Amino acid sequence: MNKDKKIPKFKNEDEERKFWKEADSSQYINWKNADRVTFPKLKPSTKTISLRLPKHMLDEIKMIANKRDVPYQSLIKFILKDRIDDELKHSAK
Secondary structure, eight states, X not given: OOOXXXXXXXXSHHHHHXXXXXSOGGGTOOXXXXXXXXXXXXXXXXXXXXXXXXXXXXXXXXXXXXXXXXXXXXXXXXXXXHHHHHHHHHHTO
């Protein structure tokens, strides 16, 4: 691992994002010297939406959520995230 590479100067954040998406950070940063930090109050931003579902579908979701002992809206987010990840994984091929 070459840790001697210099991080280039970027014109803007988009250029930097593109660089780090492709680059191996271990070639630029010695992570053994890094301090671990936590952001306890950091919460992902959310957006409220209105979603119409057939009553029977919502009832089924609520039944599954009740069996798993989780709020039904959290279950919906979990199911959506799982499906999105699956779609993205298959579309990348």
